[in-house]
Amino acid sequence: MNIPQSSFPRVVIIGGGFGGISLAKKLSHKEFQVVLLDKHNYHTFQPLLYQVSTGGLEPDSIAYPIRKVLQGYPNTYFRLTEVNKIDTNINCVDTSIGSLKFNYLVVATGSTTNFFGNKAIAKNSMAMKSIPQSLNLRSLILENFEQALLTDDLHEREALMNFVIVGGGPTGVELAGALAEIKKGILPKDYPDLDTRRAQINLVQGSDRILPAMSIKASEKAEQFLESLGVNVWKNLRVSDYDGNIAKTNTETIFETATLVWAAGVKAVGIKGLDAKDYLCRGNRLRVNEFNQVGSFEHIFAIGDVAQMESEEYPYGHPMMAQPALQQGHHLGKNLVRITEEKAMVPFTYNDKGSMATVGRNKAVADLPKFKFQGVFAWFIWMFVHLYFLIGFRNRVVVFINWVYNYIKFDREARLIIRPFKKKYQVNS
Amino acid sequence: MNIPQSSFPRVVIIGGGFGGISLAKKLSHKEFQVVLLDKHNYHTFQPLLYQVSTGGLEPDSIAYPIRKVLQGYPNTYFRLTEVNKIDTNINCVDTSIGSLKFNYLVVATGSTTNFFGNKAIAKNSMAMKSIPQSLNLRSLILENFEQALLTDDLHEREALMNFVIVGGGPTGVELAGALAEIKKGILPKDYPDLDTRRAQINLVQGSDRILPAMSIKASEKAEQFLESLGVNVWKNLRVSDYDGNIAKTNTETIFETATLVWAAGVKAVGIKGLDAKDYLCRGNRLRVNEFNQVGSFEHIFAIGDVAQMESEEYPYGHPMMAQPALQQGHHLGKNLVRITEEKAMVPFTYNDKGSMATVGRNKAVADLPKFKFQGVFAWFIWMFVHLYFLIGFRNRVVVFINWVYNYIKFDREARLIIRPFKKKYQVNS
Structure with a gap:
């Protein structure tokens, strides 16, 4: 995979979603070598995907090149690849472009559509x-x-x-x-x-x-x-x-x-080699402790949709949306730094900022911690x-x-039919 | 194809490029039924395609839905289809979604890459x-x-x-x-x-x-x-x-x-059934007279890249670019109206507005009819x-x-790798 050796411990992050990106940002300029892996070369702002489907926005304006996010971060590497499996015995990630050893592994693979076997x-x-x-x-x-x-x-x-x-x-x-x-x-x-x-x-x-x-x-x-x-x-x-x-x-x-x-429905995107019964939960999520550690591993973490951090308030883990991922990525960054400073990690606490949904122009609903409101103001x-x-x-x-x-x-102009295209030029395409 | 009968003569335009669109606009609110056919549902602004290739612009901002162009035009129909062939004996266009009779046919199919047989x-x-x-x-x-x-x-x-x-x-x-x-x-x-x-x-x-x-x-x-x-x-x-x-x-x-x-190199996009030797030129272009009529047909026209209107100044026809297509589409619109008014058609004359090319920031070259200049001003x-x-x-x-x-x-942010996608959902896509 052509990642150079480094004197700093290597953190491999799988997934450039909200969790992975916020962690990588937090670890920039810290004493780590960070390797971020994703199967796309861009971060997707998933909450606005429905506006792409309905012609309201161009795809390029809700996605962002991951390399651009990481510009100017020393010791940070991005690789475009799919992960095949994890070998927890030798601390190694096996991918479509080779394998890579890690000191710390962070699974931030997010979620995919759940058809419940149908x-x-x-x-x-x-x-x-x-x-x-x-x-x-x-x-x-x-x-x-x-x-x-x-x-x-x-x-x-x-x-x-x-x-x-x-x-x-x-x-x-x-x-x-x-x-x-x-x-x-x-x-x-x-x-x-x-x-x-x-x-x-x-x-x-x-x-x-x-x-x-x-x-x-x-x-x-x-x-x-x-x-x-x-x-x-x-x-x-x-x-x-x-x-x-x-x-x-x-x-x-x-x-x-x-x-x-x-x-x-959604389910977490699982990874082979990280699927032992004692931490694999319903819908492929990985049970983590309050430090986002998976099962009994001290150096393997999961954040965001794929992590199920059970608590009294959230018996089945946090909701699978952007906020928990962002906050866990940010928090794990701080904890990893604490580890290298030989300080005890701090348990994660979720700051629920509420949730919102929009139905149409001037029509949205918002449940904020202190206010619940609907209509034009919620929409703004x-x-x-x-x-x-x-x-x-x-x-x-x-x-x-x-x-x-x-x-x-009252319009949405991005209504072009753009269909499959082959890797190389096709006559008459 | 489900185009209703009309008391007005039917003009079938093949191609929604610069020529086809400018003609359809000119014929709106005139005494014609206009049917525009294209294999894409959008008009492509080809001069800026290289900026899409290099991440400077999103595709949606240089393309435009054809139906949007035609909004509010009575008696104007758009169909998304590929044309198979023309039958000039019965004045019929054969397409992937059925056949359609015409009173006037306008070929505005543009051009495609020419590999010269390699x-x-x-x-x-x-x-x-x-x-x-x-x-x-x-x-x-x-x-x-x-x-x-x-x-x-x-x-x-x-x-x-x-x-x-x-x-x-x-x-x-x-x-x-x-x-x-x-x-x-x-x-x-x-x-x-x-x-x-x-x-x-x-x-x-x-x-x-x-x-x-x-x-x-x-x-x-x-x-x-x-x-x-x-x-x-x-x-x-x-x-x-x-x-x-x-x-x-x-x-x-x-x-x-x-x-x-x-x-x-480019060559015109030819159509089966319109390929007789007496008007088919090098690179698939169709030789037209000064009224854009193909060969000896009085009711079949070609405009833009596909038309070769030979003259003393342009022995091999006009350059294959936007301006001749726009001007011919506009002019043909006027001539078609003149036909219904039983007036003689007016010969097309090309108003050469010059040509330009840009190399990079502050660097362009422009040959206008009266000035030739290069640099920042040309770039603006x-x-x-x-x-x-x-x-x-x-x-x-x-x-x-x-x-x-x-x-x-000094940036170009639209650098996402977006590759083929199937018609229906793929597991793990």
Whole structure:
């Protein structure tokens, strides 16, 4: 892997998400050699992926080159690779570009879509956890409308304009709201020769309220917002099968749809060699102690979505979102420095800054520790917070301008169908 | 294809480039039914593709949804499709989504890369005539540097950092300049553990000067600019073969390179059924008369790159660039209206507004009809003109902000490797 020897201990971080990046930043200019591994050369700001899927933002403005983050950090190395497995006996990471010994290992691999073993749904539905997936969904949505124009079969046309989003968490709610705004603001202008009123947006939630991790007031208000936008909200309904055309549920309800987005669950991205029963939890998470140490290892840590730090308040670990990852990365950085200074590590405590979800223009819900509010003000706070946490000044400016433009014009211009391209030039491509 | 019958004559336009779009605009609100066909759902601003390849701009800001251009035009239809052939006996276009009769046909298919029959080069080199191709080149350039880090074989490492651009026209010159700026401004910061001074940028031109379509002064100055940026300019050299590793030339010079960009020629995109000997010219162009009529057809027209309108001043037709396409599209729109008004058509005359090429920051060359100048002023004019011709207010603002940012920070942030994605979700993607 061509990482030079160093007199400092080597910290290998797997994953350049919120956790991995915040740790790498914290360790810069400290007495460590830091090696960050990721399968993408960019950090993805996942909370805004749904805006890429719906043409509101360009992918380049919510992603950021990892090398750019690490510019000017001495003793910090980035390698673009996939990790195959960990050998905890010899403290070695095995990757697609060779193996690497570590003194400290930090697993920050994040999470991926959880289909709960349903292969048909995994094969036929769309997920939205990465930039390529989001671009893929954007293309499919646009292609479906192009195709709907061409058919005289009313059944088929409605299936092409019927969107089923499974999962009433923030991702599902935000995507449903954005699609509803596209239906209202863009489709009638883009497709004057298609009766786009027949387009349906269905949000399917297994439990009795959407946004179940938020307050009841937030759930109720979000549902009202969605209904005012024309989204059909289905509660206590679970999609059990999907063959690409028909989605079956646990009741007699079925959906004929060409587009099923699966946002009903996530699971941690596990790594071979770090999967002993005593610390592997449900959904692939790794049980860590209050110092983020995995199992009984003193030098192997997990942070963010992949870490399950159980406590009285969080019996199943912290929520799998940006804040715990950011805070754990930051905190672990301090603890690693303490180790080298031969000081005792400090237990992690989570500072819950609350949670938010946006449904549409002027419509958001926010549960902050001291206030719960909904509507225009929540929507402004939501935008401000997302701009604040976005990495890169240029990204912030470009996202801000797009939002202002989209707000004034009721528009989303990034609606290009950009589909697979081969590694080398293809004649006629 | 589900295009309704209309009492107005139907104009089918093949291609949503500069020519097709300017014609469709001109015919809006006129007594025609307009059907625009394109294989992409967006218009591509080709002059800035090299900035996508080099991470300076996002693809979404130089492309524009065709449906958005046509919003609010009555009797105008867009269909996303590829044209198979034309049947001139029954006035019918055969496409991948069905066939369509026309009263008037306008071929505005533009041009594609010309490998002059060399299959090895076509297979192993990169072209840069579309958004997917440009994203592909961007990814390849970045992947090569990631790979260069990993090898201890100095030969291989240098081949990975060696760029050969074949063709000294505006595309080749602009790409070479942009790569040289990346080498200087970004690589040393992104790859501190790689000796990026060894990266080489070679521009290979078959004739005795680069930018041969411009003035001698422009050629000389562009060459000086390139050399000041560290680009190796090779003249009177032709690349004859490339196997993915070694590029051979007509002399004993060879290049060991992992990246060969072919910008040495274009040819018109021909259509089956419109290929009779009496009007098919070299490079697939269709010979048209001064009214853009193809061969002896009165109702079939060609505009832009695909049209060869021969005159004393332009014995081989107009240059294959945006201006003739824009002007011919606009002019043909007026002539079609004149036909319905039973007036005689007006011959097309080309208003040569000059040509420009940019090499790098503060470095451009411009040949305007009355002035020829080089340097900072030409660079400002170049930027202004490109912003002016870009479609869409949001695109202009986003491009402008990116340029200001890139200028101040000596940076280009859109350097994400985004590679093929499948139509449906892939587990572990």
